Amino acid sequence: xxxxxxxxxxxxxxxxxxxxxxxxxxxxxxxxxxxxxxxxxxxxxxxxxxxxxxxxxxxxxxxxxxxxxxxxxxxxxxxxxxxxxxxxxxxxxxxxxxxxxxxxxxxxxxxxxxxxxxxxxxxxxxxxxxxxxxxxxxxxxxxxxxxxxxxxxxxxxxxxxxxxxxxxxxxxxxxxxxxxxxxxxxxxxxxxxxxxxxxxxxxxxxxxxxxxxxxxxxxxxxxxxxxxxxxxxxxxxxxxxxxxxxxx
Amino acid sequence: xxxxxxxxxxxxxxxxxxxxxxxxxxxxxxxxxxxxxxxxxxxxxxxxxxxxxxxxxxxxxxxxxxxxxxxxxxxxxxxxxxxxxxxxxxxxxxxxxxxxxxxxxxxxxxxxxxxxxxxxxxxxxxxxxxxxxxxxxxxxxxxxxxxxxxxxxxxxxxxxxxxxxxxxxxxxxxxxxxxxxxxxxxxxxxxxxxxxxxxxxxxxxxxxxxxxxxxxxxxxxxxxxxxxxxxxxxxxxxxxxxxxxxxxxxxxxxxxxxxxxxxxxxxxxxxxxxxxxxxxxxxxxxxxxxxxxxxxxxxxxxxxxxxxxxxxx
Ligand SMILES: Cc1cc2nc3c(=O)[nH]c(=O)nc-3n(C[C@H](O)[C@H](O)[C@H](O)COP(=O)(O)OP(=O)(O)OC[C@H]3O[C@@H](n4cnc5c(N)ncnc54)[C@H](O)[C@@H]3O)c2cc1C
Ligand SMILES: Nc1ncnc2c1ncn2[C@@H]1O[C@H](COP(=O)(O)O)[C@@H](O)[C@H]1O
Numbered sequence: 219x220x221x222x223x224x225x226x227x228x229x230x231x232x233x234x235x236x237x238x239x240x241x242x243x244x245x246x247x248x249x250x251x252x253x254x255x256x257x258x259x260x261x262x263x264x265x266x267x268x269x270x271x272x273x274x275x276x277x278x279x280x281x282x283x284x285x286x287x288x289x290x291x292x293x294x295x296x297x298x299x300x301x302x303x304x305x306x307x308x309x310x311x312x313x314x315x316x317x318x319x320x321x322x323x324x325x326x327x328x329x330x331x332x333x334x335x336x337x338x339x340x341x342x343x344x345x346x347x348x349x350x351x352x353x354x355x356x357x358x359x360x361x362x363x364x365x366x367x368x369x370x371x372x373x374x375x376x377x378x379x380x381x382x383x384x385x386x387x388x389x390x391x392x393x394x395x396x397x398x399x400x401x402x403x404x405x406x407x408x409x410x411x412x413x414x415x416x417x418x419x420x421x422x423x424x425x426x427x428x429x430x431x432x433x434x435x436x437x438x439x440x441x442x443x444x445x446x447x448x449x450x451x452x453x454x455x456x457x458x459x460x461x462x463x464x465x466x
Numbered sequence: 467x468x469x470x471x472x473x474x475x476x477x478x479x480x481x482x483x484x485x486x487x488x489x490x491x492x493x494x495x496x497x498x499x500x501x502x503x504x505x506x507x508x509x510x511x512x513x514x515x516x517x518x519x520x521x522x523x524x525x526x527x528x529x530x531x532x533x534x535x536x537x538x539x540x541x542x543x544x545x546x547x548x549x550x551x552x553x554x555x556x557x558x559x560x561x562x563x564x565x566x567x568x569x570x571x572x573x574x575x576x577x578x579x580x581x582x583x584x585x586x587x588x589x590x591x592x593x594x595x596x597x598x599x600x601x602x603x604x605x606x607x608x609x610x611x612x613x614x615x616x617x618x619x620x621x622x623x624x625x626x627x628x629x630x631x632x633x634x635x636x637x638x639x640x641x642x643x644x645x646x647x648x649x650x651x652x653x654x655x656x657x658x659x660x661x662x663x664x665x666x667x668x669x670x671x672x673x674x675x676x677x678x679x680x681x682x683x684x685x686x687x688x689x690x691x692x693x694x695x696x697x698x699x700x701x702x703x704x705x706x707x708x709x710x711x712x713x714x715x716x717x718x719x720x721x722x723x724x725x726x727x728x729x730x731x732x733x734x735x736x737x738x739x740x741x742x743x744x745x746x747x748x749x750x751x752x753x754x755x756x757x758x759x760x761x762x763x764x765x766x767x768x769x770x771x772x773x774x775x776x777x778x779x
Binding site: 441445 | 477537538539560561562564565566568573575576577578580590594595596597599602604605606610642646647648649650651652665697701706707713714722732742743744745756759762763764765773774777778
């Protein structure tokens with residue numbers, strides 16, 4: 219079985235994002251970029267399934283600009299067999315990303331697609347669900363445990379009420395939550411080896427999908443700031459302050 | 467004029483409070499009508515609750531055995547069919563809505579507006595990106611259906627003084643059998659629900675162990691608060707995942723939030739930005755949580771919590 223993994227490049231989660239003063243976007247020049255943390259987890263899970271013999275091939279997919287190559291090489295260094303780079307200069311919406319994945323699925327026929335539950339730049343949390351809908355296949359979102367056997371996935375999902383377990387026939391789409399696994403670190407020799415691994419480059423425009431985006435972002439603003447309050451010196455002062463606010 | 471369909475969230479025959487928050491966002495859109503749809507194997511009790519929400523025009527029920535569990539693959543095709551004639555489909559931005567709404571959107575051939583914080587117009591909304599470090603205004607093309615999830619912490623629950631009619635709806639949708647519910651392990655707790663509680667006490671890695679977490683529960687019970695946790699506390703196994711507050715946990719807006727032994731990482735702060743009063747107790751006076759806390763107290767939580775209990779009396 220092949221596993222297709224979403225491997226998006228985003229602003230590193232440690233960066234404190236600044237909004238441009240003119241409200242046209244956020245400052246990304248010179249900012250550290252990394253793999254979306256949920257996608258590292260997706261890749262790790264795929265690699266573990268390959269190590270268990272459940273899958274033979276792990277393919278990382280990145281949809282983005284021409285300079286995505288170095289990022290995809292990281293995925294290869296982590297252990298993916300090959301990469302697909304769907305090239306586009308434009309930001310892609312979750313719907314376009316889902317339509318793109320569907321095209322790749324038609325070609326690659328994977329048994330499993332693992333995406334992150336959300337990209338930490340747009341925080342959309344949509345692509346996996348949309349892909350599953352368009353593909354007409356099961357979705358198991360927010361996964362914290364995955365078992366594959368007998369042509370089906372048994373997935374534990376982190377939901378508001380607790381932990382839900384569902385069973386999904388393969389092929390299926392799984393989206394990862396943070397507790398699914400702890401991604402491995404990339405080792406230096408693997409970075410060398412990754413140089414020999416193939417990256418297919420496909421133009422988004424050549425896939426024949428409708429990439430129109432009917433949602434436009436018109437303005438960016440900094441969030442309302444919470445200001446530093448007061449410090450109290452002991453428990454008695456804290457209780458007094460809370461009582462004064464009517465909170466106790 | 468807009469016609470809005472709000473997807474009701476429910477569990478064990480009870481309507482989830484997030485639904486009334488989604489209705490508030492629908493009201494802010496100033497539509498011609500707001501209908502709530504309840505998909506269930508036995509929708510009547512939930513529908514009766516939904517019918518009371520102020521602003522609701524009517525409640526539609528889709529009763530089918532397959533709807534006994536909230537599987538997106540089963541519910542989405544029915545909602546997509548029911549959505550014909552509506553200009554907007556809203557769902558709460560809970561794990562239920564986040565799982566389901568994008569599947570509905572894709573079936574309708576549209577992108578989704580996730581986590582609506584404010585309504586600027588029938589097709590214009592504000593939502594957070596980058597863990598809430600930027601707020602964007604988005605405009606949805608007027609010709610396409612608006613599918614949106616509503617950031618529950620940004621909206622008060624609409625009151626329950628109404629009496630909307632309830633109508634049974636038959637939707638002709640073939641449902642897949644490729645996805646099956648196995649079980650739901652629910653944390654049983656008599657404490658106030660984290661997402662609806664007016665007071666929340668959260669513990670972080672500083673609490674140190676599962677056994678030590680008792681001190682957090684005990685204090686929370688003393689003041690009638692719900693209990694939350696940082697991701698580090700959940701990851702370390704001090705408490706179950708459903709207690710996590712933050713970017714990848716629950717986004718909450720209690721009147722009082724007490725962060726105890728929590729450093730204040732941006733991913734945690736994302737979950738509490740809308741809290742009324744934030745109190746931080748941390749032994750490190752330099753902890754970033756103090757930058758945003760309304761009231762800070764530097765010290766050892768194991769010493770301070772018993773003192774607080776004593777001082778409250
Ligand atoms: C993509 C992503 C998503 C994330 N989502 C979330 C999320 O939803 N929620 C979340 O919380 N985190 C999230 N995180 C993790 C986040 O970055 C932090 O690692 C986490 O919030 C830290 O938890 P903490 O404050 O409990 O632990 P720490 O940062 O280790 O802080 C522990 C604090 O306890 C204090 N302390 C220790 N002992 C005592 C004592 N005896 N008395 C008083 N104080 C004491 C210390 O001074 C310290 O400040 C996410 C991270 C990533 C990458
Ligand atoms: N441009 C992209 N390139 C690769 N994967 C993507 C891209 N956009 C979305 N994805 C995948 O979809 C997941 C969810 O993204 P989103 O719906 O934007 O929050 C991500 O974690 C990725 O796995």
